[in-house]
Amino acid sequence: QVQLQESGPGLVKPSETLSLTCTVSGGSISSYYWSWIRQPPGKGLEWIGYMHYSGRNNYNPSLKSRVTISIDTSKNQVSLRLNSVTAADTAVYYCARDAFSSGGWFDPWGQGTLVTVSS
Amino acid sequence: DHQMTQSPSSLSASVGDRVTITCRASQSINSYLNWYQQKPGKAPKLLIYAASSLQSGVPSRFSGSGSGTDFTLTISSLQPEDFATYYCQQSYSTPSSFGQGTKLEIK
Numbered sequence: 674q675v676q677l678q679e680s681g682p683g684l685v686k687p688s689e690t691l692s693l694t695c696t697v698s699g700g701s702i703s704s705y706y707w708s709w710i711r712q713p714p715g716k717g718l719e720w721i722g723y724m725h726y727s728g729r730n731n732y733n734p735s736l737k738s739r740v741t742i743s744i745d746t747s748k749n750q751v752s753l754r755l756n757s758v759t760a761a762d763t764a765v766y767y768c769a770r771d772a773f774s775s776g777g778w779f780d781p782w783g784q785g786t787l788v789t790v791s792s
Numbered sequence: 793d794h795q796m797t798q799s800p801s802s803l804s805a806s807v808g809d810r811v812t813i814t815c816r817a818s819q820s821i822n823s824y825l826n827w828y829q830q831k832p833g834k835a836p837k838l839l840i841y842a843a844s845s846l847q848s849g850v851p852s853r854f855s856g857s858g859s860g861t862d863f864t865l866t867i868s869s870l871q872p873e874d875f876a877t878y879y880c881q882q883s884y885s886t887p888s889s890f891g892q893g894t895k896l897e898i899k
Protein backbone atom coordinates (compact mmCIF):
# COMPACT_ATOMS: atom_id res chain seq x y z
CA GLN A 674 0.00 0.00 0.00
CA VAL A 675 1.51 3.27 -1.14
CA GLN A 676 2.12 5.86 1.56
CA LEU A 677 3.28 9.44 1.19
CA GLN A 678 5.03 11.59 3.78
CA GLU A 679 5.77 15.30 3.39
CA SER A 680 8.71 16.91 5.16
CA GLY A 681 10.40 20.28 5.32
CA PRO A 682 10.67 23.50 7.30
CA GLY A 683 7.51 24.64 9.03
CA LEU A 684 8.55 28.30 8.98
CA VAL A 685 9.81 30.29 6.01
CA LYS A 686 10.63 33.98 5.89
CA PRO A 687 8.94 36.28 3.37
CA SER A 688 10.76 36.52 0.01
CA GLU A 689 12.59 33.25 0.66
CA THR A 690 12.08 29.82 -0.92
CA LEU A 691 9.78 27.14 0.42
CA SER A 692 11.21 23.66 -0.10
CA LEU A 693 9.34 20.46 0.69
CA THR A 694 9.94 16.78 0.02
CA CYS A 695 7.42 13.99 -0.36
CA THR A 696 8.78 10.49 0.28
CA VAL A 697 6.85 7.66 -1.33
CA SER A 698 6.93 4.25 0.31
CA GLY A 699 5.30 0.94 -0.52
CA GLY A 700 5.56 1.46 -4.26
CA SER A 701 7.65 2.92 -7.05
CA ILE A 702 7.49 6.55 -7.98
CA SER A 703 7.90 5.61 -11.62
CA SER A 704 4.97 5.26 -13.97
CA TYR A 705 2.82 7.67 -12.00
CA TYR A 706 2.12 11.37 -11.86
CA TRP A 707 2.58 13.18 -8.55
CA SER A 708 0.86 16.38 -7.54
CA TRP A 709 1.24 19.00 -4.88
CA ILE A 710 -1.90 20.60 -3.47
CA ARG A 711 -2.19 23.22 -0.77
CA GLN A 712 -4.83 24.45 1.65
CA PRO A 713 -4.59 27.78 3.50
CA PRO A 714 -5.85 27.55 7.09
CA GLY A 715 -9.64 27.36 7.13
CA LYS A 716 -9.89 27.56 3.35
CA GLY A 717 -10.26 25.32 0.30
CA LEU A 718 -7.88 23.29 -1.82
CA GLU A 719 -5.60 24.60 -4.57
CA TRP A 720 -3.75 22.39 -7.04
CA ILE A 721 -0.14 23.52 -7.44
CA GLY A 722 1.12 21.22 -10.16
CA TYR A 723 2.20 17.73 -11.16
CA MET A 724 5.34 15.94 -12.23
CA HIS A 725 5.87 12.62 -14.00
CA TYR A 726 9.05 10.59 -13.70
CA SER A 727 9.53 11.04 -17.46
CA GLY A 728 9.98 14.76 -16.87
CA ARG A 729 6.53 15.83 -18.00
CA ASN A 730 5.10 18.51 -15.76
CA ASN A 731 2.32 21.06 -15.52
CA TYR A 732 1.82 23.91 -13.10
CA ASN A 733 -1.10 26.05 -12.05
CA PRO A 734 -0.76 29.32 -14.01
CA SER A 735 -1.40 31.23 -10.79
CA LEU A 736 1.90 29.90 -9.40
CA LYS A 737 3.82 28.90 -12.50
CA SER A 738 6.40 31.69 -12.35
CA ARG A 739 7.43 30.68 -8.81
CA VAL A 740 7.10 26.90 -8.62
CA THR A 741 9.29 23.94 -9.50
CA ILE A 742 8.40 20.29 -8.93
CA SER A 743 11.05 17.63 -9.36
CA ILE A 744 11.41 13.88 -8.93
CA ASP A 745 14.32 11.83 -7.59
CA THR A 746 13.61 8.26 -8.60
CA SER A 747 16.66 6.95 -6.74
CA LYS A 748 15.18 8.20 -3.47
CA ASN A 749 11.50 7.75 -4.40
CA GLN A 750 10.92 11.41 -3.63
CA VAL A 751 8.99 14.30 -5.15
CA SER A 752 10.06 17.81 -4.25
CA LEU A 753 8.39 21.20 -4.32
CA ARG A 754 10.10 24.55 -4.47
CA LEU A 755 8.15 27.79 -4.27
CA ASN A 756 10.18 30.96 -4.36
CA SER A 757 9.51 34.55 -3.32
CA VAL A 758 6.95 33.48 -0.74
CA THR A 759 4.55 35.81 1.02
CA ALA A 760 2.07 35.37 3.85
CA ALA A 761 -0.47 34.27 1.22
CA ASP A 762 1.58 31.09 0.75
CA THR A 763 0.94 30.00 4.34
CA ALA A 764 -0.88 26.70 4.00
CA VAL A 765 -0.90 22.98 4.62
CA TYR A 766 0.93 21.43 1.69
CA TYR A 767 -0.05 17.96 0.52
CA CYS A 768 1.51 15.62 -1.98
CA ALA A 769 -0.71 13.09 -3.71
CA ARG A 770 -0.53 10.47 -6.41
CA ASP A 771 -2.24 11.85 -9.46
CA ALA A 772 -4.16 9.44 -11.70
CA PHE A 773 -3.61 11.85 -14.57
CA SER A 774 -3.49 9.24 -17.28
CA SER A 775 -6.64 7.52 -15.96
CA GLY A 776 -8.85 10.43 -15.03
CA GLY A 777 -7.00 12.83 -12.81
CA TRP A 778 -8.12 12.02 -9.31
CA PHE A 779 -5.78 12.25 -6.32
CA ASP A 780 -5.21 9.14 -4.25
CA PRO A 781 -3.54 8.53 -1.88
CA TRP A 782 -2.55 11.76 -0.12
CA GLY A 783 0.19 12.45 2.36
CA GLN A 784 -0.80 13.69 5.80
CA GLY A 785 0.21 17.24 4.90
CA THR A 786 2.67 19.67 6.40
CA LEU A 787 1.91 23.19 7.60
CA VAL A 788 4.20 25.89 6.27
CA THR A 789 3.94 29.34 7.82
CA VAL A 790 5.44 32.34 6.06
CA SER A 791 6.48 34.88 8.66
CA SER A 792 9.49 36.92 9.66
CA ASP B 793 -10.19 27.62 -16.36
CA HIS B 794 -13.11 25.61 -15.01
CA GLN B 795 -14.82 27.07 -11.95
CA MET B 796 -16.47 24.60 -9.60
CA THR B 797 -19.36 25.70 -7.39
CA GLN B 798 -20.74 23.52 -4.61
CA SER B 799 -24.05 23.90 -2.86
CA PRO B 800 -24.88 24.21 -0.14
CA SER B 801 -21.75 25.59 1.57
CA SER B 802 -22.94 24.07 4.83
CA LEU B 803 -25.58 21.59 5.80
CA SER B 804 -27.02 20.34 9.07
CA ALA B 805 -28.40 16.84 9.14
CA SER B 806 -29.13 13.97 11.50
CA VAL B 807 -27.84 10.42 11.67
CA GLY B 808 -29.88 8.32 9.26
CA ASP B 809 -30.75 11.21 6.94
CA ARG B 810 -30.29 11.09 3.19
CA VAL B 811 -28.08 13.95 2.07
CA THR B 812 -27.28 15.34 -1.37
CA ILE B 813 -24.49 17.77 -2.21
CA THR B 814 -24.34 19.44 -5.60
CA CYS B 815 -21.35 20.51 -7.67
CA ARG B 816 -21.67 22.62 -10.80
CA ALA B 817 -18.94 23.24 -13.36
CA SER B 818 -18.66 26.49 -15.31
CA GLN B 819 -18.23 24.47 -18.54
CA SER B 820 -18.76 20.85 -19.45
CA ILE B 821 -16.28 18.48 -17.87
CA ASN B 822 -17.85 15.25 -19.17
CA SER B 823 -17.47 12.83 -16.26
CA TYR B 824 -14.13 14.12 -15.01
CA LEU B 825 -15.46 14.84 -11.54
CA ASN B 826 -14.16 13.46 -8.26
CA TRP B 827 -15.38 13.75 -4.66
CA TYR B 828 -13.33 13.89 -1.45
CA GLN B 829 -14.10 13.82 2.25
CA GLN B 830 -11.95 15.79 4.66
CA LYS B 831 -12.06 15.61 8.45
CA PRO B 832 -10.45 18.27 10.65
CA GLY B 833 -6.66 18.04 10.69
CA LYS B 834 -6.63 15.25 8.11
CA ALA B 835 -5.87 14.97 4.42
CA PRO B 836 -8.74 14.67 1.96
CA LYS B 837 -9.84 11.13 1.16
CA LEU B 838 -11.05 10.05 -2.27
CA LEU B 839 -14.65 8.82 -2.21
CA ILE B 840 -15.87 8.88 -5.80
CA TYR B 841 -13.93 9.17 -9.05
CA ALA B 842 -15.09 9.66 -12.62
CA ALA B 843 -18.41 11.03 -11.34
CA SER B 844 -19.90 7.73 -10.21
CA SER B 845 -17.21 5.13 -9.45
CA LEU B 846 -16.88 4.22 -5.79
CA GLN B 847 -13.30 4.13 -4.54
CA SER B 848 -12.26 0.81 -3.05
CA GLY B 849 -13.02 0.62 0.66
CA VAL B 850 -15.57 3.43 0.65
CA PRO B 851 -18.97 2.44 2.08
CA SER B 852 -21.74 1.86 -0.44
CA ARG B 853 -23.95 4.51 1.19
CA PHE B 854 -21.88 7.01 -0.81
CA SER B 855 -22.80 7.45 -4.45
CA GLY B 856 -22.15 9.96 -7.20
CA SER B 857 -23.95 10.90 -10.36
CA GLY B 858 -23.99 13.44 -13.15
CA SER B 859 -22.14 14.45 -16.27
CA GLY B 860 -21.50 17.61 -18.23
CA THR B 861 -21.86 20.45 -15.76
CA ASP B 862 -24.05 19.13 -12.94
CA PHE B 863 -23.04 16.50 -10.41
CA THR B 864 -24.29 15.17 -7.09
CA LEU B 865 -22.84 13.29 -4.15
CA THR B 866 -25.43 11.40 -2.15
CA ILE B 867 -25.07 9.78 1.26
CA SER B 868 -28.01 7.44 1.62
CA SER B 869 -28.06 7.12 5.41
CA LEU B 870 -25.75 9.40 7.38
CA GLN B 871 -23.47 7.79 9.92
CA PRO B 872 -21.69 9.64 12.75
CA GLU B 873 -18.34 9.31 10.97
CA ASP B 874 -19.71 11.07 7.85
CA PHE B 875 -19.76 14.52 9.43
CA ALA B 876 -16.95 16.25 7.58
CA THR B 877 -16.27 18.65 4.72
CA TYR B 878 -16.78 17.43 1.17
CA TYR B 879 -15.03 18.74 -1.93
CA CYS B 880 -15.57 18.15 -5.61
CA GLN B 881 -12.67 18.36 -8.07
CA GLN B 882 -12.65 18.61 -11.85
CA SER B 883 -9.90 16.77 -13.69
CA TYR B 884 -11.09 17.52 -17.21
CA SER B 885 -8.40 20.09 -17.83
CA THR B 886 -5.49 21.77 -16.09
CA PRO B 887 -5.38 23.58 -13.85
CA SER B 888 -7.37 21.06 -11.90
CA SER B 889 -9.75 22.86 -9.58
CA PHE B 890 -11.86 22.17 -6.51
CA GLY B 891 -15.20 23.37 -5.28
CA GLN B 892 -15.21 25.57 -2.19
CA GLY B 893 -16.38 22.71 0.02
CA THR B 894 -19.57 21.69 1.80
CA LYS B 895 -19.40 21.35 5.57
CA LEU B 896 -21.76 18.67 6.85
CA GLU B 897 -22.65 19.18 10.49
CA ILE B 898 -24.72 17.33 13.03
CA LYS B 899 -28.19 18.75 13.61
